[in-house]
Amino acid sequence: MLESIKTIFTGYFRYRGREGQISFLLHRLTGLGTLLFLAIHIVDTAFVYFAPDLYKEAIGAYRSTPFMLGEIGLVFCVLFHGVNGLRIAYFDMFKPAGWEIEPARKSVWITVIVSVVLWLPAAGVMGYNLLHYNFGLFGGE
Amino acid sequence: MTITIREVKIKQNYEHVAWKWMRYSAVALIPLVWIHILIQDILVGVHQINLDYVVLRWSMIGWQVYDILLLSFAFAHGMNGLRQILNDYIHSKSTRNVTAWMIFIAWIGITTIGAVAIIAAAQKNLAGI
Numbered sequence: 718m719l720e721s722i723k724t725i726f727t728g729y730f731r732y733r734g735r736e737g738q739i740s741f742l743l744h745r746l747t748g749l750g751t752l753l754f755l756a757i758h759i760v761d762t763a764f765v766y767f768a769p770d771l772y773k774e775a776i777g778a779y780r781s782t783p784f785m786l787g788e789i790g791l792v793f794c795v796l797f798h799g800v801n802g803l804r805i806a807y808f809d810m811f812k813p814a815g816w817e818i819e820p821a822r823k824s825v826w827i828t829v830i831v832s833v834v835l836w837l838p839a840a841g842v843m844g845y846n847l848l849h850y851n852f853g854l855f856g857g858e
Numbered sequence: 859m860t861i862t863i864r865e866v867k868i869k870q871n872y873e874h875v876a877w878k879w880m881r882y883s884a885v886a887l888i889p890l891v892w893i894h895i896l897i898q899d900i901l902v903g904v905h906q907i908n909l910d911y912v913v914l915r916w917s918m919i920g921w922q923v924y925d926i927l928l929l930s931f932a933f934a935h936g937m938n939g940l941r942q943i944l945n946d947y948i949h950s951k952s953t954r955n956v957t958a959w960m961i962f963i964a965w966i967g968i969t970t971i972g973a974v975a976i977i978a979a980a981q982k983n984l985a986g987i
Contacts, residue, residue: 759969
């Protein structure tokens with residue numbers, strides 16, 4: 718068991734698949750991260766029905782600085798996972814030649830750039846809210 | 859370099875259906891999830907969200923349908939993805955079965971909790987006002 722876990726990690730670091738390997742890893746990690754958040758999010762939002770008093774506590778946690786920072790990261794995960802998923806589906810269905818090594822590597826960088834461009838305005842607004850409400854900047858309390 | 863494209867007829871089996879489900883749900887999820895995040899996290903923001911806000915949303919049939927779709931597609935997509943990832947590291951057939959059942963039960967359980975809340979929360983809370 719320990720040995721196989723070790724193999725997983727050394728494999729991930731040693732295999733030099735460059736962009737293809739990195740986007741594969743990022744797709745999995747962003748997917749798992751989003752799933753973890755989603756499971757928690759479904760249950761705590763269900764408090765609205767099952768335990769309305771607890772929902773206030775949950776919202777309080779969401780407004781805390783670590784959670785808000787986590788949400789900014791979560792938005793990047795969701796955007797990258799979606800853009801990368803579109804890239805994969807597009808190549809598979811309409812443009813198999815995109816899977817040749819050079820265009821595939823280039824497409825990974827395009828995916829990263831598109832994700833970051835979509836993420837920056839979102840991160841800006843969420844970062845503004847964080848500084849406004851939790852640190853009293855921009856006229857916050 | 860040339861790429862040969864072969865047409866292969868694949869017999870339908872469970873994994874084939876599950877794989878197609880990942881693709882189709884993904885297409886639905888891009889607008890569903892992105893619009894959800896745009897509204898709740900960016901336009902509204904977590905500091906404006908409270909019990910009344912959620913109850914108000916869930917008193918509208920349109921948003922109830924939206925959230926039910928979001929819940930069903932997103933969580934099924936995620937849980938099947940988890941199963942696929944775990945299958946890369948689990949090689950025994952019986953352990954795969956046990957894992958698949960555990961994921962299935964967790965999926966059914968959490969989806970039901972979420973769906974009940976979306977359907978029933980507004981009625982219960984509006985009755986209390």
